[in-house]
Amino acid sequence: MTTPRTTPGKVALIMYGFIGCAGGFLFFNLFLERIITFLAYILRYIHERDLRRKGLMSNGGERRGSQGSDDDNLDSWKPSVYWVMLILFLGAVVIACCASAMYQPMEGWTYFESIYFCFVAFSTIGFGDYVVSQRADYENAYLYRFGNFLFLVVGCSCIYSLFNVTSIVIKQLLNWMIGKLDCQCQQRRPKHIQQRRNAITPGHTRGKATGSGNGRRTANDADSTYDSDSSRRGSSEMISMRGFLQGNKISLAMMQKQLYETAQRSAHGASRDRGGLEGGVGPLAILNRKLGEDDA
Template identity: 55%
Template sequence: MGGSRAVCCPALRLNEDNARFALLALFILLYLVCGAAVFSSIERPMELRAQRAWSRRFANFTRCHNISRLELGAFLREYEQASMAGIRVDPLRPRWDFTGAFYFVGTVVSTIGFGMATPVTVSGRIFLIFYGLVGCAATILFFNLFLERIITLLAYILRWFHERRRQRSGLSGASEGRRGSSPSGEADSLDDWKPSVYYIMAILGGASLVISCCASAMYMPVEGWSYAESLYFCFVAFSTIGFGDLVSSQKATYTNQSLYRAGNFLLILMGVCCLYSLFNVSSIVIKQFLNWMLKRMECQGCRRGPIRRRARAHCNAVHPAAAAKARPHAVSMETVCDSDTDGRRVSGEMISVKDFLASNKVSLAIMQKQLSETANGGPRQSHSRYNGFSRGVGALAIMNNRLAETSVDR
């Protein structure tokens, strides 16, 4: 009974994680629908009153100056194109009907914030504050869960290619011959193998580029943008910069309108998730590069300064345990100066598949532990020495701690 429970528990935990991810996605979808309904009911009446007032003023102006509506509309469009003054007279879809409000809340919780529609009523602005707090927090958690799962999937795929490469090169047969003498065998060597962080970054970058190219091919004929403008919009939207100078799905009518809006929503969602993951992986590479530069600078200071040279000689001559009691700063100097090889060893490695087989869940416990230790004022002791992956809370901390757990000596 005990053995079957041990076997079933990992699968149960895996199912719980996937169920939590699906439940969060469903919650966000329902949250968007409810938010769109609330914002539409609050802001739609004000929009209708503003449209009626504008129509009356427009009709009075054309009647007083004996100008036709078509001529005045064409003149305003030409003025907008010439001066880029932001006057919008094109037939745009309503901002605060249900579909417009749904698009708006999507830009809110994803933190894109195009700015093509903003609440103008006091109740709508107050509701936005509380709605954004919950929605943005849930969406960030969704991105973190997606980040973990996409890296897990890529780790499995890269491991499969690694196994095929080993089989083609004949290393698997040689390992089979040594398996009788090795207690761990080939399986452990494959489990301890880690995919390169640069491969992960290249795959995520390629996926983001493919999604951007597909979306741009759709935006060109539908929105009337050039291909460069479409790519520009994709980056601004997927990176959640959200300037708002170009915004998709804003015309009153489209050919196959429902299909286009659904495709637009899915492409933006996929693009944001991929580019979010790419940014987090790239930030780890940048952090490793900065730590490598700092270590190089500190080691050069060890060699140049007479005091630091003595400290470094003392560190190399004294056992680390004795040096920790006598001169704690000397141990720190030795650790920094002699960690170049460790830095090179972990800089190109990522997540061990063995750890993914053991547990596939977001490191919320790590985040809670960091927050608790920070609140209590206690120093956080990292299990890896100056590996460049310590400290931080959030998506970057999740990946950092995952990498750190697989970077220590086994």
């Protein structure tokens, strides 16, 4: 394993590691934006095909009559975060299995040890108990190291995307558990005692602002909308593009806005793509908004 041993080498590591890690996060966020948008297009296509099969939408993309609920309207279509998480999980598993098939004969590991290494490496845990390319000689060494590079890049990107989506599901589970505990506590309190809201879920106490006569909530109430509705969402219920990634108030709120706008542009046949730096995801989008570079 190559590590810096001298003081100048360690100083150089700090300098290029700072910029390199920042560039790595930038790459992961751009990958996350593209892969989530791509999966949203696929799920949208499946939804449209299901509507055509049920006779609720014509081949031109227009709904027939007033059949179906508001959820069948493509403008308010709601992809499931659970389907996205499942697809990313299956993709990460496929990549890990393919990489393990390469590591097993080249490194002399068992298949389980190769799977274990893939998870530790893709998730950037990096224990160091299993390290590739440490022997002096390999058969087709350059081809093997190039394949190792590709598997690590793609695997880390998929796991990063999967972790971001999984964090939303974890927060929904925690909100559901907090809601259940809060309900049980309220049922046990005497009626003459004033009930107080749990400080962990302050979103329930916020007011519900409305738009100009159409009953829509403003963007400033997105967080309170998520908190107040999370206890009513079941495991099979759909989550809107606008509410898809608003669970994390900091790193994931901007991603949801970008994905929702992308789906809206797709529904109206828009072909303009602003690119990753202008329509960033997560921390990148927050920086663009704070610095005034996002003119959306």
